[in-house]
Amino acid sequence: MAATRSTGRRERLRAETTAEIKRTALDLMRSGGPDAITLRAIAREMGMTANAIYGYFATRDDLVTALIADVYTALADAVDAAWAASGASGASGPSSRVAPAGRITAWAHAFRGWALANPEGFRLIYGDPVPGYRAPEDGPAPDAARRVCVGIAALADAAWSSTEPACRDSDFGWDDFDPGLLDKVRPAFPELPPAGVALALRIWGHLHGLVALEIYGHLRAQTSAPDKLFRSELAQLVRSLGLAA
Amino acid sequence: MAATRSTGRRERLRAETTAEIKRTALDLMRSGGPDAITLRAIAREMGMTANAIYGYFATRDDLVTALIADVYTALADAVDAAWAASGASGASGPSSRVAPAGRITAWAHAFRGWALANPEGFRLIYGDPVPGYRAPEDGPAPDAARRVCVGIAALADAAWSSTEPACRDSDFGWDDFDPGLLDKVRPAFPELPPAGVALALRIWGHLHGLVALEIYGHLRAQTSAPDKLFRSELAQLVRSLGLAA
DNA sequence: TGTACATCAGTGAACGCGCGTTCACTGATGTAC
DNA sequence: TGTACATCAGTGAACGCGCGTTCACTGATGTAC
Numbered sequence: 001m002a003a004t005r006s007t008g009r010r011e012r013l014r015a016e017t018t019a020e021i022k023r024t025a026l027d028l029m030r031s032g033g034p035d036a037i038t039l040r041a042i043a044r045e046m047g048m049t050a051n052a053i054y055g056y057f058a059t060r061d062d063l064v065t066a067l068i069a070d071v072y073t074a075l076a077d078a079v080d081a082a083w084a085a086s087g088a089s090g091a092s093g094p095s096s097r098v099a100p101a102g103r104i105t106a107w108a109h110a111f112r113g114w115a116l117a118n119p120e121g122f123r124l125i126y127g128d129p130v131p132g133y134r135a136p137e138d139g140p141a142p143d144a145a146r147r148v149c150v151g152i153a154a155l156a157d158a159a160w161s162s163t164e165p166a167c168r169d170s171d172f173g174w175d176d177f178d179p180g181l182l183d184k185v186r187p188a189f190p191e192l193p194p195a196g197v198a199l200a201l202r203i204w205g206h207l208h209g210l211v212a213l214e215i216y217g218h219l220r221a222q223t224s225a226p227d228k229l230f231r232s233e234l235a236q237l238v239r240s241l242g243l244a245a
Numbered sequence: 246m247a248a249t250r251s252t253g254r255r256e257r258l259r260a261e262t263t264a265e266i267k268r269t270a271l272d273l274m275r276s277g278g279p280d281a282i283t284l285r286a287i288a289r290e291m292g293m294t295a296n297a298i299y300g301y302f303a304t305r306d307d308l309v310t311a312l313i314a315d316v317y318t319a320l321a322d323a324v325d326a327a328w329a330a331s332g333a334s335g336a337s338g339p340s341s342r343v344a345p346a347g348r349i350t351a352w353a354h355a356f357r358g359w360a361l362a363n364p365e366g367f368r369l370i371y372g373d374p375v376p377g378y379r380a381p382e383d384g385p386a387p388d389a390a391r392r393v394c395v396g397i398a399a400l401a402d403a404a405w406s407s408t409e410p411a412c413r414d415s416d417f418g419w420d421d422f423d424p425g426l427l428d429k430v431r432p433a434f435p436e437l438p439p440a441g442v443a444l445a446l447r448i449w450g451h452l453h454g455l456v457a458l459e460i461y462g463h464l465r466a467q468t469s470a471p472d473k474l475f476r477s478e479l480a481q482l483v484r485s486l487g488l489a490a
Numbered sequence: 491t492g493t494a495c496a497t498c499a500g501t502g503a504a505c506g507c508g509c510g511t512t513c514a515c516t517g518a519t520g521t522a523c
Numbered sequence: 524t525g526t527a528c529a530t531c532a533g534t535g536a537a538c539g540c541g542c543g544t545t546c547a548c549t550g551a552t553g554t555a556c
């Protein structure tokens with residue numbers, strides 16, 4: 001008992017320190033940009049020596065990889081939760097019966113909300129890479145990336161049958177998509193045709209673009225009400241798909 | 246005569262070296278990201294010593310500022326040229342009679358084309374800043390920024406009277422915009438109401454977002470035909486504004 | 491319960507590196523008489 | 524046209540800095556008998 005409890009404590013302390021290192025790294029990035037993530041700066045901030053971090057991460061790149069995985073997972077959790085909640089509140093039946101406009105809106109607001117609350121995380125995932133960082137071969141967060149990807153496809157899938165006809169014909173074929181994308185999307189939504197996947201990409205492009213603009217401060221220079229703009233864009237998107245709000 | 250010609254040569258050499266420094270800096274950024282812009286790397290590439298550059302730029306930040314100004318101007322030139330050409334080819338009368346859908350399409354393709362041809366320039370202007378770079382107080386390229394801004398407003402202004410009614414009512418008021426933005430837009434288009442400026446922002450958000458996604462490689466992982474996606478998005482945008490293509 | 495040993499988080503000094511920037515200089519190019 | 528001087532692009536050595544990473548170590552915490 002005592003032995004296990006003691007071991008547990010060591011492990012707990014270790015986990016806490018690991019978490020603090022990551023938190024400090026993100027804090028530094030928030031105030032100083034991606035190039036502020038240095039082992040020495042993190043250690044300085046935590047009152048340690050730089051090489052103490054080597055007890056937790058073999059290398060600086062390993063730390064960045066862990067950071068990206070964490071952040072990506074948090075994003076996936078946020079948007080998945082919004083999807084689930086929009087399904088629950090809409091109707092009690094299966095998800096395909098829930099009003100797709102509401103799902104898109106909920107997902108979009110969750111995405112934007114997460115990005116605004118974690119701008120450094122957004123930059124870490126979608127912006128310029130950390131200087132000198134080399135991602136491991138299979139990418140740092142394959143599962144979270146898959147979840148976000150499938151989440152967007154789910155929006156398109158839910159909306160597909162209700163969209164107005166003009167949205168449904170596109171010149172996209174299966175071979176216009178990345179095989180990796182199809183590996184993620186097709187098993188989850190076997191009924192969705194190429195034009196449906198193209199629709200997912202359009203929704204994604206729309207939302208990501210708008211949020212990126214805001215996170216990088218290019219909207220702040222132009223409007224003091226970016227949330228109005230976002231709502232307005234979103235309404236137009238839903239409307240252009242022919243979905244009732 | 247001989248004297249002036251000689252002086253001219255010195256000046257020409259100087260201008261050429263200045264241009265080569267900038268070109269080399271952009272080349273480095275293209276291959277190594279924003280953090281590859283270092284005086285030593287540029288000098289190395291040019292076969293000079295690093296401090297030779299101090300003969301041309303007082304400081305590294307001055308160089309970056311000049312770089313941004315150049316690049317921004319090139320972008321402004323590209324989209325302004327597309328605007329002018331779309332006006333000339335559309336009809337022979339005043340620009341307000343030219344089909345606005347064509348103008349938006351032309352502008353958008355010019356913007357995307359420039360960005361794809363100069364991805365490092367796009368990142369320099371719209372992406373994460375160069376590590377450690379501090380922009381001068383009034384921004385590095387006020388005039389070019391103004392031109393791009395007015396260009397987008399011109400698209401909205403040209404489209405305004407033809408848009409479908411739903412586009413014309415928005416909850417934006419004059420006080421929702423940045424004063425700097427209004428200073429640029431209002432003198433050029435005194436007739437454009439707040440909802441028209443909001444429309445300009447929507448168009449801008451749409452196009453910028455899509456192009457940023459492509460430049461940063463987030464589209465490449467999903468489709469092998471990003472130009473199809475762009476065309477399709479553009480068609481939907483024009484359609485959602487109620488403009489005939 | 492007490493003692494001997496193993497584990498392991500963190501230290502402190504050092505390495506080699508690339509950076510921006512300064513300094514005193516050299517040598518070629520252009521200028522004035 | 525020839526000579527004395529000014530200009531000025533570029534050199535080479537040096538500065539102080541922060542970085543990632545390595546090394547041999549210390550001292551506290553946990554383990555086994």
